Amino acid sequence: MPIRLRLLVFATFACFSAHSFAGKKPNIVFIFSDDHATQAISAYGGPLAEIAPTPNLDRIANEGMLFTRCMVTNSICGPSRATILTGKYSHKNGFFTNEATVFKGSQQTFPKLLRRVGYETALIGKWHLGGKPTGFDHWEVLPGQGSYYNPDFINEKEKYRVTGYVSEILTEKAKKWLSHQRDKDKPFMLMLQHKAPHRAWDPAPKYLNLFDDITIPEPDTLFDDYSGRGKAARDQDMSIEKTMTMGRDLKVKEFDDTGDFVTRGYGRLNSEQAALWDAAYQPKNDALVAAKLTGKELVQWKYQRYLKDYLRCVKSVDDSVGEMLAFLEEKGLAENTIFIYSSDQGFYLGEHGWFDKRFMFDESYRTPLMIKWPGNVAPGSRSDELVSNLDFAETFLELAGAPIPKDMQGKSLVPILKGKTPEDWRESHYYHYYEYPGWHMVHRHEGVYDGRYKLMNFYELKEMELYDLETDPQEMVNQFANPEYAEIVVRLEGELKTLREQYQLPVNKVQDLTDLDMRFHSDSIRERGLERMKKAAELKARKEGGK
Numbered sequence: 226m227p228i229r230l231r232l233l234v235f236a237t238f239a240c241f242s243a244h245s246f247a248g249k250k251p252n253i254v255f256i257f258s259d260d261h262a263t264q265a266i267s268a269y270g271g272p273l274a275e276i277a278p279t280p281n282l283d284r285i286a287n288e289g290m291l292f293t294r295c296m297v298t299n300s301i302c303g304p305s306r307a308t309i310l311t312g313k314y315s316h317k318n319g320f321f322t323n324e325a326t327v328f329k330g331s332q333q334t335f336p337k338l339l340r341r342v343g344y345e346t347a348l349i350g351k352w353h354l355g356g357k358p359t360g361f362d363h364w365e366v367l368p369g370q371g372s373y374y375n376p377d378f379i380n381e382k383e384k385y386r387v388t389g390y391v392s393e394i395l396t397e398k399a400k401k402w403l404s405h406q407r408d409k410d411k412p413f414m415l416m417l418q419h420k421a422p423h424r425a426w427d428p429a430p431k432y433l434n435l436f437d438d439i440t441i442p443e444p445d446t447l448f449d450d451y452s453g454r455g456k457a458a459r460d461q462d463m464s465i466e467k468t469m470t471m472g473r474d475l476k477v478k479e480f481d482d483t484g485d486f487v488t489r490g491y492g493r494l495n496s497e498q499a500a501l502w503d504a505a506y507q508p509k510n511d512a513l514v515a516a517k518l519t520g521k522e523l524v525q526w527k528y529q530r531y532l533k534d535y536l537r538c539v540k541s542v543d544d545s546v547g548e549m550l551a552f553l554e555e556k557g558l559a560e561n562t563i564f565i566y567s568s569d570q571g572f573y574l575g576e577h578g579w580f581d582k583r584f585m586f587d588e589s590y591r592t593p594l595m596i597k598w599p600g601n602v603a604p605g606s607r608s609d610e611l612v613s614n615l616d617f618a619e620t621f622l623e624l625a626g627a628p629i630p631k632d633m634q635g636k637s638l639v640p641i642l643k644g645k646t647p648e649d650w651r652e653s654h655y656y657h658y659y660e661y662p663g664w665h666m667v668h669r670h671e672g673v674y675d676g677r678y679k680l681m682n683f684y685e686l687k688e689m690e691l692y693d694l695e696t697d698p699q700e701m702v703n704q705f706a707n708p709e710y711a712e713i714v715v716r717l718e719g720e721l722k723t724l725r726e727q728y729q730l731p732v733n734k735v736q737d738l739t740d741l742d743m744r745f746h747s748d749s750i751r752e753r754g755l756e757r758m759k760k761a762a763e764l765k766a767r768k769e770g771g772k
């Protein structure tokens with residue numbers, strides 16, 4: 226096409242778009258999953274991309290922008306959600322750990338600010354912040370962690386149960402609100418928050434046999450011995466080998482000595498669902514019992530069962546994304562709707578022999594972020610800038626034309642989406658994890674990351690770790706004591722101090738951070754964590770004694 230004609234076509238399209246949507250505030254659909262690793266989204270590449278493609282999620286990236294470095298402030302479910310709502314770090318919004326606190330619903334949140342500028346807001350799905358949601362015109366949430374099968378829901382009036390699979394039910398509820406329950410004269414903000422693919426990775430009945438005919442490739446670090454790291458990596462309780470349960474997590478009744486198998490997901494199934502479950506799992510479980518696997522072979526079996534179930538749950542999330550994209554198109558809403566996908570943090574898919582999150586290592590520190598904004602974001606674009614869940618609230622507000630409060634601590638991503646990254650964009654990112662003792666026993670730590678180097682401060686252990694992700698992308702060798710990195714250490718220690726001051730942590734010295742954490746970590750949570758440690762040690766002793 227001649228260049229003049231191309232310019233004319235572009236100008237005509239631009240005028241049409243400007244005329245069609247002039248003065249109309251954009252709608253926002255924010256789909257948010259739980260524990261979804263970038264490794265399990267084919268748009269991010271990697272060994273799982275061909276085995277378990279995610280075509281609907283990939284479509285967001287293909288038609289919008291994929292962020293390669295979206296880092297979380299505190300890699301755990303509730304605190305991440307609190308950060309997104311407030312645009313503030315945990316020490317500012319008061320939500321440090323999953324179980325110790327209830328989110329203060331009276332504080333400033335972006336949904337409340339959106340309502341002030343005329344938006345109707347809805348939250349459907351996982352809440353996991355205690356108490357009732359505030360700032361939403363409509364909400365239907367899963368109590369606590371929620372259930373995969375026949376889940377319970379809570380709204381303003383009642384608690385009730387719905388038959389079916391949670392990801393499918395949430396999608397239908399979202400479509401129902403968009404079609405019949407909202408004020409169609411207002412722009413909307415819909416937060417569709419999935420439970421999947423959270424532990425214990427219970428797949429939809431229709432996907433129970435997905436991936437049966439393949440072997441998932443193992444990560445290079447599945448049998449990591451942590452020799453290059455510090456005490457924190459060795460002390461954790463989140464390994465596939467030792468922590469992952471045969472009953473609750475891996476659906477093997479024959480090895481379940483805790484009762485979790487019956488009381489958790491399986492116990493919620495009706496007879497028809499249970500028949501499908503038994504037909505899918507029991508023959509494989511029988512084969513496992515007959516094989517009498519131990520040691521490395523048993524870990525490899527557990528890895529395969531875990532990854533296949535995890536990816537089966539991801540498949541349902543991808544289906545949901547596809548349904549929502551198609552629904553918006555069908556209703557004529559797609560062109561004026563900003564479509565966003567993210568997760569509360571990343572997750573370990575066997576890397577370092579782990580599952581779960583919490584650490585500042587890349588797999589859990591980095592979370593997916595993809596944004597489709599028709600007419601504003603170049604299709605297929607990518608950003609390598611250091612962005613964060615700290616920036617989401619500010620982004621939503623700017624997209625809606627609402628003022629951004631000065632006490633929010635992140636920055637709007639709108640300039641980056643438009644291809645104009647501000648010159649003063651952050652060059653490093655601050656992280657802080659608090660929940661210890663507690664689930665999975667990951668020691669408290671803070672840290673700074675500049676896109677290549679990562680400095681972690683395990684302050685209770687009085688241990689520092691430095692990783693060079695250019696030469697060591699799997700973060701296997703702590704370089705903190707290496708004299709060749711001395712200048713890097715000094716620079717990052719200075720940056721860490723600067724970021725503490727910038728984000729107004731109420732401490733003056735590193736050692737004071739322990740006292741800060743303790744004030745927000747209740748005795749009951751500490752006691753439960755210590756009790757879990759004791760029970761784990763007893764169970765290990767019984768198993769070793771029976772050999």
